[in-house]
Amino acid sequence: MRSAAAPCSHLGVGLALGLAVTPDDRLTVFSFGSYDLLGEEEEGGLAVVFGVEFYRLDLRYQHRFKDGELRLGVLLGLDRTALDGNRTARDRMFATRADVTYRVHPDAEVRLGVDQSMDSYVTDIVGYTVTRGGSRRLEQAFGSRDDTALGAHAVTDEDLALLESLTAGVYVEGKATKAGVTKVFRWSFVAHDFCSPGFDEAAEEVSGATFRVGSGATERVDLAIRGDHLFFDRLEAGAEVRFDPIAGADTDPAYGNADGEVTREELVRVPLSAIEGADGAYLAEAPIDLATWMYMLMDHTAYLGGTEACSPFDREDAR
Structure with a gap:
């Protein structure tokens, strides 16, 4: 038997640290997260109605040289959702990025970068269905899987000026x-x-x-x-x-x-x-x-x- 009480919990944290290793080198650590839980007291303990939590850890390294700058970054993430009936969904994320800014001329600057991210999704949501276009089990549409994405970019001052001018859909x-x-x-x-x-x-x-x-x-x-x-x-x-x-x-x-x-x-x-x-x-x-x-x-x-x-x-x- 469930009681009328519905315990709620919330926790949010954040932390940022920066360290200048040398005049041209800097390390930064940035972390934040949140935890929310809604449950109902039962005779056997707390029954989860809905819970969600996420955490991020961002590590950055910045190095300045004569005509430019190098930036490296690593991002670790964890997302977790809990549903009634001990159903859960979790995502573990690992991402890296590298950016180089180089001034090729007093009036011209080039920016190059590479980004990569990997996500590992694990779900336990058996029994839920979606009805768009007919009944279909949710675990078939959003089942456990691993995703990897890789991207690269190159930007000049002219590109940035164009992007700033394009405010229209x-x-x-x-x-x-x-x-x-x-x-x-x-x-x-x-x-x-x-x-x-x-x-x-x-x-x-x-x-x-x-x-x-x-x-x-x-x-x-x-x-x-x-x-x-x-x-x-x-x-x-x-x-x-x-x-x-x-x-x-x-x-x-x-x-x-x-x-x-x-x-x-x-x-x-x-x-x-x-x-x-x-x-x-x-x-x-x-x-x-x-x-x-x-x-x-x-x-x-x-x-x-x-x-x-x-x-x-x-x-x-x-x-």
Whole structure:
């Protein structure tokens, strides 16, 4: 018989030490971990309901030389999860890394590195099942195994500058001309998930385009991006491409500076209620701005197989 009491335990630890062996050599030790347990008291002792713990030990060595720096690291890890019924899952991790930074010129620097990690997973979760695509025992999908990963990288100052400039999940650039007036645009849509296909037996549970990939098979699926759909005036069948409201964000002195470029800042200043629409175009009753509207339209720019929309509604008559 179980009592109503549910004992809980929590422990978190952290430790960092650094030692300058020489003016050019430094050793660092960094360790942290956490332990959480939820259980119920029984006549025979404590019965685990759920428990999780993880620990990390990071060892680093840094050496500076005339034109650069060498860094070596070793990471040890242990993760363990306990479930009701004495079911457990454990991961032991061992990772190494090496990085070299070398200045080949006063204005140019090269960075090279190698990373390696090994994980040993041991599970004891017999009896649990998953139902996505039919019943399947969890130990078959996530059974005990060993994984190894190896990677290498090389980075220059130009690469770093490019990465720092790429803040967009999707980047759109173009121009539109009407009556001799040209408007240009350069917009970033940060980390936008604009296509979510469904897979295999679970396809009927996932909205949007779907395709099937058999066990052990390889399937090619083409993804087409319809940039014109970014300028639709509605989120349903019958949508039309309209750029005038977007150009107005730059032309209208209430929103823009008429410099010929439509910026995101100008789009943010335009409420949908200020756009002249008909038959529900631009969701005029919605309290959002034109920039938010265009972000919503990103859901309707991608097509799988070149024809099937990633978004669920049909827009054949709007193409």
